Amino acid sequence: MRASRRKRPAASPAADAERLSSYPHPYPTGWYRLSDSASLRPGGLRHIECLGRQLVLWRSEDGAPHVMHAFCPHLGANLSHGRVRGDCIECPFHRWRFSGDGRAAHVPYSKHIPQGVLTEPFPVQEVHGQLFVYHACGSGGRDGTGQPAYPVPRIPEVDAGTFVFRGAHDAGRVRMHLLEFAENSVDRAHFQPLHGQMRIPWTRLPVPGVEVEHDADWRVDRTVPWKMYFFDNAVLRILGRRVERAGAHARIAFFGPGGVVKFRFTMPGRGDIEMYQTHLPVGPLEQQVDFRWFADRRLPRLLVWYVVGNWISQWQRDIDIWENKIYQQHPRLCRDDGPVFQLRQWYRQFLPEPGLVAATPGDLRRADVE
Ligand code: FES
Ligand SMILES: [Fe+2]
Structure with a gap:
């Protein structure tokens, strides 16, 4: 699937520096998501730079995926230039x-193999055709056994066979901080100015005479701390008249700070679509964004394409703002703004102690070795 991206002039180095220094830690x-599953065959390996780390992603010949620090614990060669053996x-x-x-299994010229974990392995999960890595910054985010605090969410209907794969979209790189995507959900004052006009799916082109009314809500999950929801009931207004049947309900669930976000689109009386929107921070202000969606097998493909394309069109509207803004640490809100401070409070759990730190390379280093 392709969507149009407007070419934007790059921000100046001075603007970039001010933007960068305004934000909290970039790698919560x-x-x-590191990759789609199909692009990593058994025996395959790849260097990936993300989350302030150099990683090697590889798949053993029996099919199990692994992620490690890319540089060899012996004398530092890049393991992604090596090969998979069994x-x-x-x-x-x-x-x-x-x-x-992360243990050494074989040293070709010696019987004295160093013991213990020599290179850092990262938790990996493979879910519905995607490979995910768990990144922990600071001391939190692990359960009592050192494992990730929660798994990558699955789609029960895909496991049951009632939903089927309907498409994927590589949206490329967006020059934004991850936090902006979460904060967007509580910023209800931007819905009408940015998302109040219907767009031709997959494009930025407006549909004349068709407006979208948003009725939004936001909630933190009461049972687990890492989950929050954003609900949007969108109704179309065609030539000024509300058309109740021509809308959709979306439930958007964040599993963590925005690396994995799951959308549930419900078309009343027709069926549901479930979509992953994933962000991989490849730099302090740069996200690789991917979409992957599944739908009730009875839903017409054209309708699925239309609903997903609508979301992509509206998401593109935010990009121009995100790529050029700073993080206002002390925003001057008015009474009718959304719960921006509650969202920031929720988000803080994913940041290294002591909470908000400047995203300079020095701070990054300290955070990563804690
Ligand atoms: S640097 Fe990797 S085996 Fe020596
Ligand atoms: Fe938005």
Whole structure:
């Protein structure tokens, strides 16, 4: 699937510097999508730079995915230039082999193999054709056994076979901080100015005479801290008349700070669509954005394409704002603004202590080694 992206002039270095220094830490704790499953065959490996880290993503010959620090614990060669041997990755330099848990399994010229975890393995999950890595910054985000506090969410209807894969869209890079996507959900004052006009699906072009009314709500999950919801009831107004039947209800669930967001679109009386929107921070102010959606197998493909394309069109409206704004740490809100401070309070759980820190390389380093 392709969507139009308007070419925008890059911000000046001075503007970028001011933007960067205004935001909290750029790599919060959570699950992040690294790749689609199909592009990593058994025996495949790839270097990925993201989350302020250099990683190697590889798949052993039995099909299990692994993620590790990219540089060899021996003398520092890049493991992604090596190869997969059985259930190990082999370094290209002296050909040490490492298993997915970060231990050395073989040293070709010695019987004295260093013991223990030598290189950092990262938790990985493969869900509905996507590979996810868990990144923990600071000391939080792990359960009592050191495992991620929660799993990547699945779609029960896909597991049951009633929903089927209907498409994916690589939206490329967006020069924004991850926090902006979450904050957008509580900023109800922007819905009408930015999203009040119907667009031709997958484009930025307005549909004359068709407006969209939004009735939105926001809520933190009462049972688990890492989850929050945003609800949007969209109704169309065609040539000034409300048309109740021509709308859709969306429930948007954040699992963590915005790496994994799940949308549920409900067309009353017709069926549902479930879509992942994922953000991978590849730089302090740069996100790789991907979409992947599944639908009730009885829903017409054209309707699914239309609903998803509508969301993409509206999402594109926010990009020009996100790519050029700062994070206003002390915003001057008015009484009718949404719960911006509550959202920020919720988001803080994913940031390294002591909460909001400047996103400078020095702070990054300190946070990552805590
Ligand atoms: S640097 Fe990797 S085996 Fe020596
Ligand atoms: Fe928005």
